Amino acid sequence: MKLCPRCDERKDFSEFGPDRRARDGLQGRCRECQRLANRETYARNRAAILAAAAARYAANPEPAKAYQTAYRKTAGRAHGMTPSEKRQRLDELGWACQVCARPFETPTAAHVDHDHACCPGKQSCGECVRGLLCAGCNHAIGSARDSPTVLRSLATYLER
Structure with missing residues (x-):
């Protein structure tokens, strides 16, 4: 059992995602709390995240185009x-x-x-x-x- 500091609940180890850097090999927060934290971070930083993605694409569009082409060929399969x-x-x-x-x-x-x-x-x-x-x-x-x-x-x- 491990304590999630965000929800303050003791949960089974299976409720925590992997983290190679952590001493116990698990993330500090449970999966549910980590998901909520990720959503909050994205909502706070949405404009910056989208701007960074657009800049990466503008600097080097070929990998994204290749990915899109491959995705269209296998879409849904x-x-x-x-x-x-x-x-x-x-x-x-x-x-x-x-x-x-x-x-x-x-x-x-x-x-x-x-x-x-x-x-x-x-x-x-x-x-x-x-x-x-x-x-x-x-x-x-x-x-x-x-x-x-x-x-x-x-x-x-x-x-x-």
Whole structure:
């Protein structure tokens, strides 16, 4: 349990976002209070924030244009799947992780697992999608660099 100084409530560690600079690795404020503080800061400094963004764009518009072009090509699609296609796939899978069977509360909790040999990085062509996993299982596969050998070795290590 950790005390949030803003709302003065003791909350579970899961209620605090990560902060690598902090001694305990967590932000000082709970997620809810941090969200409110961010909104207040933006409201106070909106004009300056927008002016700085406009200045960055004016100084170097090419990265923003490239981002916009890429976004238009994939708008509404993640890994070649529209939100409705993802929901349909979740319905077929019973709204659970294909590895550990942990249930998904929302579609965003289902992470798209794809073959990085086909499409390295965070986006995929859609042809190499293997399934929908929870964050933990998807990260485990990614940390093992998609190697079944490494994953078998991990299982052997855990079973010792």
